[in-house]
Amino acid sequence: MSVVAGRMTRMTTPAAVIMDSAAYAQAVEDAVKASAAYYAGGTSALDDDAYDRLVRGIAAWEADHPDQVLPGSPTGKVAGGAVEGDVPHTVAMLSLDNVFSPEELTAWTASLARRIGHDVERFSVEPKLDGLAVAARYADGRLGQLITRGDGTAGEDVSHAIGTIEGLPETLAEPVTVEVRGEVLMTTAQFEHGNEVRTAHGGQPFANPRGAAAGTLRAKERAYTVPMTFFGYGLLPLPDTDTALVARLGDLAHSDLMVQAAAYGVNTTAGTAVPGTTADSVEQVLARVQEIAALRAELPFGIDGIVVKADLAADQRAAGSGSRAPRWAIAYKLPAVEKITRLLGVEWNVGRTGIIAPRAVLEPVEIDGATITYATLHNPADITRRDLRLGDHVMVHRAGDVIPRVEAPVAHLRTGDEQPIAFPEACPRCGSAIDTREQRWRCENGRNCHLVAALSYAAGRDQLDVEGLGHTRVVQLVDAGLVTDLADVFTLTREQLMGLERMGATSTDNLLAAIAAAKGRPLSRVLCALGVRGTGRSMSRRIARHFATMDHIRAADAQAMQAVEGIGTEKAPSIVAELAELAPLIDKLAAAGVNMTEPGATPPASSDRATGDHEENSEDAGGPLAGMTVVVTGAMTGPLEELSRNQVNELVERAGGRSSSSVSKKTTLVVAGDGAGSKRAKAEDLGIRLATPDEFAALVADYLD
Ligand SMILES: NC(=O)c1ccc[n+]([C@@H]2O[C@H](COP(=O)([O-])OP(=O)(O)OC[C@H]3O[C@@H](n4cnc5c(N)ncnc54)[C@H](O)[C@@H]3O)[C@@H](O)[C@H]2O)c1
Ligand SMILES: [Zn+2]
Numbered sequence: 030m031s032v033v034a035g036r037m038t039r040m041t042t043p044a045a046v047i048m049d050s051a052a053y054a055q056a057v058e059d060a061v062k063a064s065a066a067y068y069a070g071g072t073s074a075l076d077d078d079a080y081d082r083l084v085r086g087i088a089a090w091e092a093d094h095p096d097q098v099l100p101g102s103p104t105g106k107v108a109g110g111a112v113e114g115d116v117p118h119t120v121a122m123l124s125l126d127n128v129f130s131p132e133e134l135t136a137w138t139a140s141l142a143r144r145i146g147h148d149v150e151r152f153s154v155e156p157k158l159d160g161l162a163v164a165a166r167y168a169d170g171r172l173g174q175l176i177t178r179g180d181g182t183a184g185e186d187v188s189h190a191i192g193t194i195e196g197l198p199e200t201l202a203e204p205v206t207v208e209v210r211g212e213v214l215m216t217t218a219q220f221e222h223g224n225e226v227r228t229a230h231g232g233q234p235f236a237n238p239r240g241a242a243a244g245t246l247r248a249k250e251r252a253y254t255v256p257m258t259f260f261g262y263g264l265l266p267l268p269d270t271d272t273a274l275v276a277r278l279g280d281l282a283h284s285d286l287m288v289q290a291a292a293y294g295v296n297t298t299a300g301t302a303v304p305g306t307t308a309d310s311v312e313q314v315l316a317r318v319q320e321i322a323a324l325r326a327e328l329p330f331g332i333d334g335i336v337v338k339a340d341l342a343a344d345q346r347a348a349g350s351g352s353r354a355p356r357w358a359i360a361y362k363l364p365a366v367e368k369i370t371r372l373l374g375v376e377w378n379v380g381r382t383g384i385i386a387p388r389a390v391l392e393p394v395e396i397d398g399a400t401i402t403y404a405t406l407h408n409p410a411d412i413t414r415r416d417l418r419l420g421d422h423v424m425v426h427r428a429g430d431v432i433p434r435v436e437a438p439v440a441h442l443r444t445g446d447e448q449p450i451a452f453p454e455a456c457p458r459c460g461s462a463i464d465t466r467e468q469r470w471r472c473e474n475g476r477n478c479h480l481v482a483a484l485s486y487a488a489g490r491d492q493l494d495v496e497g498l499g500h501t502r503v504v505q506l507v508d509a510g511l512v513t514d515l516a517d518v519f520t521l522t523r524e525q526l527m528g529l530e531r532m533g534a535t536s537t538d539n540l541l542a543a544i545a546a547a548k549g550r551p552l553s554r555v556l557c558a559l560g561v562r563g564t565g566r567s568m569s570r571r572i573a574r575h576f577a578t579m580d581h582i583r584a585a586d587a588q589a590m591q592a593v594e595g596i597g598t599e600k601a602p603s604i605v606a607e608l609a610e611l612a613p614l615i616d617k618l619a620a621a622g623v624n625m626t627e628p629g630a631t632p633p634a635s636s637d638r639a640t641g642d643h644e645e646n647s648e649d650a651g652g653p654l655a656g657m658t659v660v661v662t663g664a665m666t667g668p669l670e671e672l673s674r675n676q677v678n679e680l681v682e683r684a685g686g687r688s689s690s691s692v693s694k695k696t697t698l699v700v701a702g703d704g705a706g707s708k709r710a711k712a713e714d715l716g717i718r719l720a721t722p723d724e725f726a727a728l729v730a731d732y733l734d
Contacts, residue, residue, distance in 0.1 A: 045086030050097060053090050060084055060103045064111030068161070070244020072236045072439050076369045076424070077333070084109070105353050107181030114179025116186050119208065120265060122162055122178040124353050125336065125360040131315050134337065137359050138311050141339065144356065145347040149339045153283045154317040155298060155305035157334035157360050158260050160214025160242045163187070165197055165259075166267060170204035172197065177246070181353075189249050190257075196296025197259035206270045207278070209295050210263030215242045215255075216330045223255035228414045236424045236437040237367060238331055258330070261295040262287070262305075282340045302328060302692075302711050307340055318361050320714075323707035325363065326429025327691065334362040366428045368401075369439060370394035372421045375406065375450050379458040381482035382560050383475040387412060387450075389423070389435050396427045404433040408468045409452050416440075418447035475610070476560065477514065480507050487515050487558035491566050491675040493547040494554070497540040505529055515558065516617035519544060552579060552627040553679075555618070561607045563600045566675050567690070570682055571595060572604075577632040579615060579625035583608055592633070594687075629683065652685025653728050657697040659686045660712075663705030668726040668733060684729040692717065700725040 047053050060083050063073040067080070075083065088104045091097075103109030107124045128134045142148045162178040175191055176184040191199065194213055201207075215223060220238040223245065228234050230253055235241035245255050264286040266275040281289065284307050291297045298305050303321050308314040318335045325332055339345050339357040348357035374390035387406040394401050404425050406412055415437055417423065422442040427433035456463055456472040458479060464471045472478040481503050488498040498518070506512045511525050521544065526537040553573035557566055564572060575593045576582040590601040608615075619625050659681045661674065669677060677700075678688035692699060692711040699705075699712040702722045712719055726733065 043082060043085075044089050045082045047086045047090040050094070053087065053094075053097070054099065056083055056087050056090075057099050057102050060087060060109060061101060061111050064103060064109035067240070068108055068112045068243060070235070070240050070242075070247060072240060072424075072437065072441070074369075074422075074439060074442055076365060076367055078365045078368065107353055108178065110180065112177075112179050112185075114177060114182075114184035116174075116176045116179075117183045118164065118176070118179075118181070119267060121181050121350070122164060122184065122210065123181055123350060123355055125157075125358055126354045127334075127360050127362045129362055131318075134315065134318070134359070134361055135311050138314075141348060141356065145339075145344055149341075149344050151282070151284075151340040152308045152314050153287075153305055153338045153340040154308055154314055154321070155262060155336045155338070156301075156303045156321055156328075156332040157336045157362075158212035158214055158262075158298075159239050159331035159333045160212040160257075161239070161246065162210065163213050163246070163259075165209045165211075167201055167209065168206050168267075168269065170201040170206075172199045172201075185247070187246050190246050193245075193254045193256055195256055195258045196261075198294045201293040201295070203293060205274060205293065206267050207274070207293075208263075208265050208267050209261050209290060209293075210265070211259055211261035211295070211297075213242050213246055213257050213259050214238060214330055215245070215257050218329065219256055219258065224414075226253050226255055233440070234415055234437055236439070237426065259296055260301075261290045261297050262336075264290045264295075280342055282342060283338050283345075284340050301330075302714070303332070304714065320707070320710040322363055324711060326431055327707065331366075332363070333365070334360045336360055364397040366397060367424055367426050367436070368394045368396050369422050369424055370401075372417060372419060372423045372435065372438075374419065375412075376403075377453050377457045379456065379472055379479045379482075381476065381479055381486050382562055383472040383478045384562075385453065385456065385463060385470045385472060391423075391425060391435075394425060396425065396433070399427070401425060401427055401433050404435045406435055409465075409470060410468045412450055412452075418443075418449055420444075420447040476614075480513070483560060484512065484515060484518070486560055488518075488547075490673060492554055492558035493550055495540075495547045496543040497536065498543065502540075514614055514617070516614060516621050516623075519548060519618065519621035519623060548621070548623050550624060552577075552582075552625055555579070555623060555625065556582070559611055559614070561604055561611070563596075563604055567678060567688055568593075568595060570679065570688075573627040574630045574682065575633065577627050577630035579619070581632045583612070583615070652683070652732070654681060654684040654686025654698075657686040658689050658695050659698045659700065660689050660692050660696050660708060661700045661702075662708040663702030665700075665702050665722045667723045668730075669722045680729055680732055684732040698725075 045056065047056055060080065063075045063080050066073040073080065084103055087102060091102065091104060101110065103111065128137055138149060164176045164184065165172055166174040172191055174186065175188045177187055178184050215238040217238065220241050223241050224234040235244060242257055245257060264278060266278050278286065284305065287297050287305055291299055302324055306317055308317055314337055321335050337359050339348060345357040350356060371392040372389055373392055376388045376390060377385050378388060379385050387409065389404045389406050391402055391404060417438050421438040423438050424436040425433055426436050453463065455461065456474065456478060459472060459474050461472050461474040461478065464473050476483045484503045485500050487493055488495040488503065509529060511521060512518055523537060523541060526532050526540060551573065553570040556564065556573055557569035571593050572582060576585065585605065587601040587605050590596055590605055591598065596604065661677045665672060665677060681688040689696065692708045692715065694715060696712065696717050698718050698720060699708060700720050700722060701709040709719065
């Protein structure tokens, strides 16, 4: 909670300092150019923070030199005056004013109360969707015209996009004549798909989902279509609307209009993890702002703030609008998650499974309070697709704790001095050949390339949990040539260990005992220790529970593998192939006495194995959590205090449930300990049953060891 609060008290971005009228003219030109690119779906040379700083600087200079304001200045205008349109809006489509802290929001509500003569009756609080605004005109229930916001008074006709936007039906549930307003955006999945389609057609990838939506919406006659998503946040009459409906819409509160829009069949935020809600006080508004901010990183679409509106029509009318923004609404801006910085180098690192992954070395840049120097570049094909070069200005994205990623180069900032990125020709770690058949390159030496990483992972707490076999000791064993693979660990002798430096009799005996204990771990842990790509802790547990023995797992073909929940057509063949590759190691482990069965699980019947439609074992197994999907979050206390998160998840599954890390409609129970933030909030929103760690411990008492 404190992290979020800390972030939210961030003050307004400082202004760029403008010294003279020449600098002022240049700043105006730069801002208008950036805005034009931003709204047209091109790549702006400025990130949002830089743009906002520039406009603030322009505004400050204009305040001191009111007689020298240029007509082209972006201040006080919708879209900074950089966009035009020829289809007039019936009611202006405006921008929003911003606040950046709880104090500023409180001050805004106070000034609004002064303006309308009383406290605002009720607020609506919605996510500020990061796409672009459109007006969709329906005549007798049929979608006839789609218009962008433009300069606020007139927009551009983009009706050609009708039919490519999910959530914006071509026919409403009732034959009404209305205008629906809302945001067109690309979800993360739509953005990734869109860039794939676009680059396959020889186009440049879009820098981010917002730009992709803007560019796609305006593009006519493309050889391909890329789906987008619409969320409605406005509903108003048109000149032909019948008088009864005009009167009714005019009286409805914003929250009721949203219910009405949804009833017409329009997509709204109601179905998302951050539905619009109402609040009766500033405190409630701020609490909701916190909740939405905490959920931001997990959302499948981008948001850049929270929109707070006076909910009642009467309050809105009393407040009125300025030329740039309504006075009855405000945007509570969240810190930017994207910044532009320079790509200085690319490192190629070998992971524990032999994957060779490129990592961007960046000119340090601060994003949402953290200094970012590295970002993921996914794989070589991705670098080629994006046409990244050393020295490029790149857009870097970082949200929450997710690993920062490089999105795209800002190609028009190139000077000509940029250098191509060199791809390795041999494994940078061991010099072996590289298997480049898949998008993710891999050292042909596989797990043995970075044996220390593979072994340290296998010995880790959530895998085989070999106490005393930490990184340093693993290095020692590998350097001494005592282990060349994971199985060798289980045949280490007392003499071999005693021969190592700093290994006394006691630590040797302790390590041998820990290794012996590790032999008895459940199959799920053994499988996880192998580090097959795509099988983390929970997936390993699902596979182990489903097949019950290593022999059954190895006998499974891709189709049988897909019977395990969460394994699809893509993952299944690669898991089967990797297990086949690991056959000698698995045999060696079994020969060394490592357990290869999952306690409590029964293997699928042989006919099911062939057809691949066996039900999850956990469901037939019964137990107090049978059929339940459980999410554990926050600090565990009482009987669960000593358990790692992985151990609590194992407990969930022993008791018949399925453990999951994210809360969704499918979740049946959320165990929320102290400090459970966003997941608890989401559970409350979705009406999911909550339990304290103590209540949960009581529920599964029979299954606690
Ligand atoms: N990087 C650049 O070069 C560049 C250029 C221009 C603008 N910008 C960014 O854009 C911002 C200003 O943009 P703007 O004027 O388009 O938008 P705004 O921030 O003024 O907000 C208004 C817009 O919010 C959207 N919105 C999302 N959810 C909404 C909801 N629930 N209710 C109502 N509206 C909702 C609508 O599209 C609406 O038009 C700047 O602060 C800047 O960060 C960046
Ligand atoms: Zn290698």
